[in-house]
Amino acid sequence: MALELTGSYELPVPREAVWEALNDPEMLKRCIPGCEELEKTSDNGFRASAVAKIGPVKARFKGSVELTDLDPPAGYRIAGQGDGGIAGFAKGGAVVKLEPSEAGTTLHYSVDAQIGGKLAQLGQRLVAGTAKKLADQFFEAFAKAVTEKAAA
Amino acid sequence: MTVTRIGEAVRRKEDHRFITGKGQYTDDIFRPRQTHAYFLRSPHAHARIRRLDTAEAAAMPGVVGILTGKDLAEDKIGDLICGWMIHDIHGQPMKMGSHPALAKEKVRYVGDHVAVVIAERLDQARDAAEAIEVDYEVLPAVADLATATDATAALVHDEIAGNLAFEWHLGHKAMTDHAFERAHHVTRLDIVNNRLVPNPMEPRAAIGEYDSGNDSFTLWTTSQNPHVARLVLSAFVGIAPEHKLRVIAPDVGGGFGSKIFIYAEETVCAWASKRVGRPVKWTSDRSEAFLSDAHGRDHITTAELALDERGKITALRVKTRANMGAYLSTFASSIPTYLYATLLSGQYDIPAIHAAVEAVYTTTAPVDAYRGAGRPEATFVVERLAEAAAREIGMDPADFRKKNFIRKFPHQTPVIMTYDIGNYRASLDKAMEIADVKGFNRRRRQSAREGKLRGLGYSCYIEACGIAPSQAVGSLGAGVGLWESAEVRVNPTGNVEVLTGSHSHGQGHETTFAQLVSDRLGIPIEQVTVVHGDTDKVQFGMGTYGSRSGAVGMSAIVKALDKVEAKAKKIASHLLEAAEADIEFKDGKFSVAGTDRSIDFASVALNAYVAHKFPTSEIEPGLKEGAFYDPVNFTFPAGTHICELEIDPATGRTTICNWTAVDDFGVVINPMIVEGQVHGGIAQGVGQALLEGAAYDRDGQLVTGSFMDYAMPRADDLPSFKMGFTETKCPSNPLGIKGCGEAGAIAAPAAVMNAITDALGTEAVPMPATPQTVWKIARTRAAPRAAE
Numbered sequence: 022m023a024l025e026l027t028g029s030y031e032l033p034v035p036r037e038a039v040w041e042a043l044n045d046p047e048m049l050k051r052c053i054p055g056c057e058e059l060e061k062t063s064d065n066g067f068r069a070s071a072v073a074k075i076g077p078v079k080a081r082f083k084g085s086v087e088l089t090d091l092d093p094p095a096g097y098r099i100a101g102q103g104d105g106g107i108a109g110f111a112k113g114g115a116v117v118k119l120e121p122s123e124a125g126t127t128l129h130y131s132v133d134a135q136i137g138g139k140l141a142q143l144g145q146r147l148v149a150g151t152a153k154k155l156a157d158q159f160f161e162a163f164a165k166a167v168t169e170k171a172a173a
Numbered sequence: 174m175t176v177t178r179i180g181e182a183v184r185r186k187e188d189h190r191f192i193t194g195k196g197q198y199t200d201d202i203f204r205p206r207q208t209h210a211y212f213l214r215s216p217h218a219h220a221r222i223r224r225l226d227t228a229e230a231a232a233m234p235g236v237v238g239i240l241t242g243k244d245l246a247e248d249k250i251g252d253l254i255c256g257w258m259i260h261d262i263h264g265q266p267m268k269m270g271s272h273p274a275l276a277k278e279k280v281r282y283v284g285d286h287v288a289v290v291i292a293e294r295l296d297q298a299r300d301a302a303e304a305i306e307v308d309y310e311v312l313p314a315v316a317d318l319a320t321a322t323d324a325t326a327a328l329v330h331d332e333i334a335g336n337l338a339f340e341w342h343l344g345h346k347a348m349t350d351h352a353f354e355r356a357h358h359v360t361r362l363d364i365v366n367n368r369l370v371p372n373p374m375e376p377r378a379a380i381g382e383y384d385s386g387n388d389s390f391t392l393w394t395t396s397q398n399p400h401v402a403r404l405v406l407s408a409f410v411g412i413a414p415e416h417k418l419r420v421i422a423p424d425v426g427g428g429f430g431s432k433i434f435i436y437a438e439e440t441v442c443a444w445a446s447k448r449v450g451r452p453v454k455w456t457s458d459r460s461e462a463f464l465s466d467a468h469g470r471d472h473i474t475t476a477e478l479a480l481d482e483r484g485k486i487t488a489l490r491v492k493t494r495a496n497m498g499a500y501l502s503t504f505a506s507s508i509p510t511y512l513y514a515t516l517l518s519g520q521y522d523i524p525a526i527h528a529a530v531e532a533v534y535t536t537t538a539p540v541d542a543y544r545g546a547g548r549p550e551a552t553f554v555v556e557r558l559a560e561a562a563a564r565e566i567g568m569d570p571a572d573f574r575k576k577n578f579i580r581k582f583p584h585q586t587p588v589i590m591t592y593d594i595g596n597y598r599a600s601l602d603k604a605m606e607i608a609d610v611k612g613f614n615r616r617r618r619q620s621a622r623e624g625k626l627r628g629l630g631y632s633c634y635i636e637a638c639g640i641a642p643s644q645a646v647g648s649l650g651a652g653v654g655l656w657e658s659a660e661v662r663v664n665p666t667g668n669v670e671v672l673t674g675s676h677s678h679g680q681g682h683e684t685t686f687a688q689l690v691s692d693r694l695g696i697p698i699e700q701v702t703v704v705h706g707d708t709d710k711v712q713f714g715m716g717t718y719g720s721r722s723g724a725v726g727m728s729a730i731v732k733a734l735d736k737v738e739a740k741a742k743k744i745a746s747h748l749l750e751a752a753e754a755d756i757e758f759k760d761g762k763f764s765v766a767g768t769d770r771s772i773d774f775a776s777v778a779l780n781a782y783v784a785h786k787f788p789t790s791e792i793e794p795g796l797k798e799g800a801f802y803d804p805v806n807f808t809f810p811a812g813t814h815i816c817e818l819e820i821d822p823a824t825g826r827t828t829i830c831n832w833t834a835v836d837d838f839g840v841v842i843n844p845m846i847v848e849g850q851v852h853g854g855i856a857q858g859v860g861q862a863l864l865e866g867a868a869y870d871r872d873g874q875l876v877t878g879s880f881m882d883y884a885m886p887r888a889d890d891l892p893s894f895k896m897g898f899t900e901t902k903c904p905s906n907p908l909g910i911k912g913c914g915e916a917g918a919i920a921a922p923a924a925v926m927n928a929i930t931d932a933l934g935t936e937a938v939p940m941p942a943t944p945q946t947v948w949k950i951a952r953t954r955a956a957p958r959a960a961e
Binding site: 023142146 | 213215217302304460463877878879882
């Protein structure tokens with residue numbers, strides 16, 4: 022089942038600070054909802070695991086994440102795939118673009134993902150709704166973390 | 174205590190058990206030391222299994238065993254089979270892809286079976302399944318039926334070119350083409366018969382138990398035909414010889430065809446019980462049912478009707494592509510062929526018909542019989558064409574039908590069937606009267622004043638039921654005969670047990686079959702028990718599908734009752750000291766003709782067993798008779814359904830205002846049960862037309878995998894039905910009955926869509942006609958037909 026999600030967030034810090042945070046595994050790990058592991062395996066590759074609950078299905082996704090199309094500090098593409106065991110699988114990516122703005126930086130994201138198995142069976146409305154919620158949680162946490170870091 | 178007659182609307186005997194929670198379904202059965210099975214299913218539509226590692230999972234708490242396709246091969250367990258051989262246009266046997274109960278190298282649909290985990294508790298089995306590591310090489314899905322045979326499509330079965338199971342034709346091509354060349358008018362429709370998920374109330378379930386003391390198996394399962402399940406599991410899959418395998422189908426909560434088939438899960442439970450040395454239980458959850466129950470319908474069709482200048486049909490030409498899913502399920506190949514194309518003559522006298530059918534593999538769940546099985550698809554083609562043709566040539570749709578109805582019987586159609594009897598005009602006339610078709614234009618104007626679009630649609634359906642003469646189906650490729658067996662056991666105290674090979678899973682056999690015995694033997698219905706669903710009790714039987722339990726199952730009981738009566742008369746003649754030829758049997762009494770000497774049925778039964786008063790050298794003691802009945806023809810129930818509905822163009826909501834069903838089922842045993850069957854069928858047909866539609870996305874993920882995305886009909890989607898019956902007695906069975914179980918589901922979709930297309934003024938309305946679909950079409954059309 023295809024899943025598409027786009028959005029943008031205003032972050033009150035300069036573009037370079039956002040870029041740095043987007044490349045900091047520790048920072049990402051803290052902000053990704055349910056993230057248990059995010060270990061660097063190569064220059065731009067990570068091993069990841071995260072627990073997600075979507076409707077009645079709770080699953081631990083294990084997989085890999087790779088950063089491509091790096092264009093510091095203007096953005097990158099983050100792509101990955103995760104295996105959620107009996108819950109199914111998810112794979113896909115997000116193009117992240119950073120633009121300087123009056124407040125600091127505007128972050129645009131555009132997610133394109135495929136999910137399969139039990140997760141897909143849950144239906145578009147539930148999955149899309151949950152994905153939007155997870156994205157909001159991530160950016161809320163991320164905004165808070167980069168702001169705090171910049172202030173420190 | 175009185176006798177219940179055939180034709181009485183007596184209440185269902187089994188309902189006390191069901192409504193007080195005393196039914197015993199498979200999941201209600203608990204065997205000592207039973208374990209629980211959880212099936213690890215493929216999340217991918219199509220993938221090669223590179224590696225399957227169960228080591229970590231096997232060490233998890235409570236795990237009793239984990240089995241895979243490798244273990245299946247080790248025990249030489251055979252593939253699941255398709256029991257109806259179709260020969261293609263070149264005379265070659267259909268191409269059957271290997272269908273193991275647990276995947277070997279490849280998985281072919283989302284939900285395909287990768288491994289089974291057997292544990293003390295279900296949650297432990299599920300947790301362990303989580304720890305199984307599967308490395309999939311994901312292959313391209315083949316999810317779109319229209320493009321599945323393209324050269325660029327991946328192969329579902331590596332050895333089957335073009336994903337084509339078979340191409341098959343029926344009818345006379347040259348004659349048909351010739352008629353089209355000379356046609357005065359041709360009506361053409363592109364039709365998609367939408368894919369459906371069966372969704373019986375009770376999901377599938379099984380318990381397998383191996384008895385090492387006797388080296389024998391018992392399988393409790395949700396089956397419509399336990400003997401057929403045993404035959405397949407013995408002769409083809411190789412679980413155990415028939416005499417070492419008992420299959421019990423206890424109370425079963427609906428099937429609609431989906432419980433005819435021999436599935437992977439039930440097979441694995443039986444087999445695994447020996448592997449792990451303990452009973453193995455599995456109950457499907459609703460999510461699994463969506464993925465793995467055989468789906469229904471799923472045809473893409475182009476259909477053309479040729480007419481002469483007087484509006485008489487001269488030919489019908491049909492091209493259908495049928496989705497088989499990833500594997501050929503138990504009877505899948507017969508559905509879009511002999512159960513479909515043979516009914517394309519409908520109720521009409523059509524001189525030439527040709528049907529071309531392609532059966533195609535896709536990476537989706539297998540598709541097989543679902544209530545009506547091929548016949549709803551045929552009726553939909555014929556009845557949509559009839560309605561559209563009448564509109565195109567400016568003839569009233571009812572008049573068009575009357576002009577083309579078959580009037581003389583028996584009638585040989587150009588597509589195998591010989592219709593034995595019917596009166597199609599009578600059903601249509603009666604339905605039109607009940608539906609007040611005369612007042613429709615007035616009601617339509619009233620709706621138009623309120624901004625609504627009102628439409629009326631006919632469906633003059635026919636079905637072939639009571640399948641079927643064994644020789645006939647054998648010559649068409651069936652792997653089994655389709656007779657039925659019965660045994661009537663009269664106990665010494667005069668009450669009766671009827672053992673039948675038919676299976677009841679909602680049809681009310683415990684009442685109607687008992688009603689037949691009560692009527693015939695003159696004993697109260699309470700003194701009759703119907704036994705079914707156990708291969709150890711009933712000698713053999715072909716089960717319940719194709720509306721055959723009445724026409725075939727009850728006919729077998731009649732034959733056994735004939736024998737009981739004949740023997741009882743012999744005994745009575747000794748008891749009454751009269752010649753056997755002078756003994757009459759009526760209202761439960763044997764009497765000597767022309768005298769007042771008589772003896773009741775119970776006394777004869779007792780005497781049969783005590784055997785004091787007749788020479789046992791001439792007459793064996795006891796009163797128990799069995800019979801096998803093989804029908805001489807299909808039966809042909811037919812009728813007219815009329816749907817009147819109203820569309821709100823502002824919201825796209827369709828409201829069915831009136832539904833009239835006039836059916837000719839021949840002799841009706843219990844009108845209340847028959848009406849109930851028709852009600853349920855209509856609900857399913859309306860579901861198909863307005864609400865239900867199974868959809869896979871391009872990756873082969875089932876995106877309508879729950880009741881959130883797959884809408885079932887509810888009570889408020891339906892009006893109160895107006896019912897009527899006409900009767901032409903079926904000449905080919907002793908009771909004159911035809912069958913009623915599928916009629917509603919066969920008739921309804923065309924009636925709804927004919928009414929919707931009437932209201933909207935366009936033929937191009939797909940099923941399901943959801944509010945969104947209807948709203949979009951209504952927007953682009955300005956007040957169609959409303960002002961007439």
